[in-house]
Amino acid sequence: MYAYWETVPTRWKDNDVYGHVNNAVHYSLMDTVINTWLIRTAGLDIHGGDAIGLCVESHCVYRASVAFPEALRIGLRIGRLGRSSVRYELGLFREDGETVVAEGHFVHVFVDRETRRPAEIPGPLREAMEKLLISG
Incomplete structure (x- = not known):
């Protein structure tokens, strides 16, 4: 189902006044896993590369509560890969x-880093993404 996995610890400060990890933390964890994969595995150069990825949409559905000091297993896949x-x-x-x-x-x-106009996903990055692409 998911092609890439990371285990991420929750932190003391992640709990809110209701005693569970605050909903905003879920977004932060997802963003962290995506960017860790992009940098470490897919080779994205966040400081000097010609192309950069900008988040234009995000969504989260909450299924169960979690609280510090639990760790989370986060799975990543690619559902759609365009130009x-x-x-x-x-x-x-x-x-x-x-x-x-x-x-x-x-x-x-x-x-494009300079013009901020849409740019094709660079070849090596696209190749790494194709490995996480789910079929169907």
Whole structure:
């Protein structure tokens, strides 16, 4: 279902006054996993590359509560890969890998760093993305 996985710890400050991880943290965790994969695995040069990815859409559906000090297993896949855009899909699970905590997606549009006009996803980055692309 998901082709790339990371385990991410929650932090003390992630809990809100209701005693669970605040909803905004879920977005931060998803964004972190996506960008960690882009930089470490796909080779995105965030400081000097010609193309950069801008988030144009994000969404999260919450399924279960989680609280510090739990860690989350976060799965990443690509649901759609266009010429200049990509839809990342993520599942956030309890550390057991079975219980879904949340599901979400982010859409990046790649643009030229200088002009901010849409740009084709560079070849090596596209090749890495194709490995995470789900069929159907």
